[in-house]
Amino acid sequence: MLDIVKKWFNRYFFEEEALILLLxxxxxxxxxxxxxxxxxxxxxxxxxxxxxxxxxxRLIKRGMPEGFSVWLTFVVFIGAxxxxxxxxxxxxxxxMSNLFAELPGMVSRLQTVLIVLPEQYxxxxxESQIQQFTQLAATELGSVGQYILSFSLASIPNLVAAxxxxxxxxxxxxxxxxxxQLIITWMTGFLPARRPLLTRIGEExxxxxxxxxxxxxxxxxxxxxxxxxxxxxxxxxxAALLALLVGLSVLIPYIGAAVVTLPVALIAFFQWGWGSExxxxxxxYGVVQALDGNVLxxxxxxxxxxxxxxxxxxxxxxxxxxxxxxxxxxxxPLATLVKAVINAWPVPEAA
Numbered sequence: 001m002l003d004i005v006k007k008w009f010n011r012y013f014f015e016e017e018a019l020i021l022l023l024x025x026x027x028x029x030x031x032x033x034x035x036x037x038x039x040x041x042x043x044x045x046x047x048x049x050x051x052x053x054x055x056x057x058r059l060i061k062r063g064m065p066e067g068f069s070v071w072l073t074f075v076v077f078i079g080a081x082x083x084x085x086x087x088x089x090x091x092x093x094x095x096m097s098n099l100f101a102e103l104p105g106m107v108s109r110l111q112t113v114l115i116v117l118p119e120q121y122x123x124x125x126x127e128s129q130i131q132q133f134t135q136l137a138a139t140e141l142g143s144v145g146q147y148i149l150s151f152s153l154a155s156i157p158n159l160v161a162a163x164x165x166x167x168x169x170x171x172x173x174x175x176x177x178x179x180x181q182l183i184i185t186w187m188t189g190f191l192p193a194r195r196p197l198l199t200r201i202g203e204e205x206x207x208x209x210x211x212x213x214x215x216x217x218x219x220x221x222x223x224x225x226x227x228x229x230x231x232x233x234x235x236x237x238x239a240a241l242l243a244l245l246v247g248l249s250v251l252i253p254y255i256g257a258a259v260v261t262l263p264v265a266l267i268a269f270f271q272w273g274w275g276s277e278x279x280x281x282x283x284x285y286g287v288v289q290a291l292d293g294n295v296l297x298x299x300x301x302x303x304x305x306x307x308x309x310x311x312x313x314x315x316x317x318x319x320x321x322x323x324x325x326x327x328x329x330x331x332x333p334l335a336t337l338v339k340a341v342i343n344a345w346p347v348p349e350a351a
Contacts, residue, residue, distance in 0.1 A: 020191065021198060021341070032323070041165050045172030047330075049180070052077050054214055056177060070177050078170055085166065088244065095241040099267075106270045201340055209333040215300035220247045223292050230284045237271050246285075250292065251328045252316055257289055311335060 031039070052073055059069035176183070191198060224247025231239035242264055249256030264285055272278045315335035319327035327334075 020195075021201070025341075041168045042172060044165075045169050045176055048077070048081075048169070049173045049176035050210070051213055051217055052173075053177065053180065054210065070174075074170075074174050074177060077173060081170060088240065091240045092244045095238045099238055099241065106266075109270060201337075205333075205337045205340065209330065209337070212333045212336075213330065216251065219250050219292070219296060219300055222296060223247050223250055223288065226288055226291075227285070230288060231281075234277065234281050234284065236268060236281060238267055242267060246288075255313070255316075257293075261285070 032043070055076065056066075056069045056073045059072060060066055064072075224243050227246040228239055228243035231243055236242070242260075245260045245263065249260040252259075265282065268278050268281045272281075312332060312335065315331040315338075316328055319331040319334055321327070323330075
């Protein structure tokens with residue numbers, strides 16, 4: 001048994017770079033898993049700085065001084081950051097609170113609609129089934145309300161930490177932008193001078209993650225803004241909350257759009273019933289989704305991600321389970337990175 005393990009180890013770790021790469025992967029995973037909560041502000045700042053670094057590079061390429069480019073990028077980031085924190089999120093939270101306050105009335109209206117189903121379709125629905133469904137809906141509604149209340153009470157001690165993060169994360173983002181080359185040079189100083197494997201994987205990782213992450217962030221913004229404008233124009237209730245959900249749904253391929261369609265359709269139904277406004281809204285929502293899938297995605301992601309749909313869904317589940325929203329956001333580029341490591345891993349030539 002030991003001989004088999006030794007042969008396998010010698011086959012795949014016969015080069016120094018392979019061992020270093022394995023060590024880097026293991027150390028990174030251990031740090032994220034064991035100290036993820038402590039290092040959350042630093043990790044978030046690194047990710048945010050990485051996402052907006054492209055703007056700094058473009059400004060420098062157009063002839064602007066590096067210092068001015070960094071400051072201009074940071075000012076734009078600060079404006080967007082605090083707009084999300086103090087405008088979008090409070091508005092979405094207020095609308096979510098109003099939605100939970102109206103849920104009992106919505107359940108009553110749904111019960112009124114369902115109670116006539118046994119009379120119209122006696123072979124399909126029975127009164128006992130409808131009663132069981134309404135009781136289950138009422139029970140789940142009560143549990144959701146209790147969860148929201150407990151979540152609100154439990155989050156009170158974390159308000160101070162949240163305020164610290166609001167100050168700490170922007171400061172870290174600025175220094176990561178300003179001194180990014182210095183930090184990269186310092187980190188690469190611990191690596192061998194000759195590192196073709198790490199360089200090849202690093203270049204592919206940077207290209208894949210940068211293109212995908214920045215494109216996905218822009219897609220979330222455009223889809224969210226377009227959806228919000230359409231919902232406000234049609235007078236749909238909870239437009240900001242639903243637009244936020246629709247924008248975030250693009251993070252999960254194949255599943256997100258299908259899942260978020262349900263709350264959009266339910267809110268529209270409870271507001272208008274089976275009227276023409278309901279079907280017009282679904283039509284407009286379908287147009288937004290079609291434009292996103294057939295126009296926006298091909299423009300933003302010109303380089304197709306060569307991954308099987310099963311691999312994409314599996315990566316979303318795995319990385320989302322490890323790192324939550326950030327894991328879902330970076331699931332596809334991380335899966336591409338795993339594939340790049342496997343393809344680039346040195347294997348001795350057969351004798």
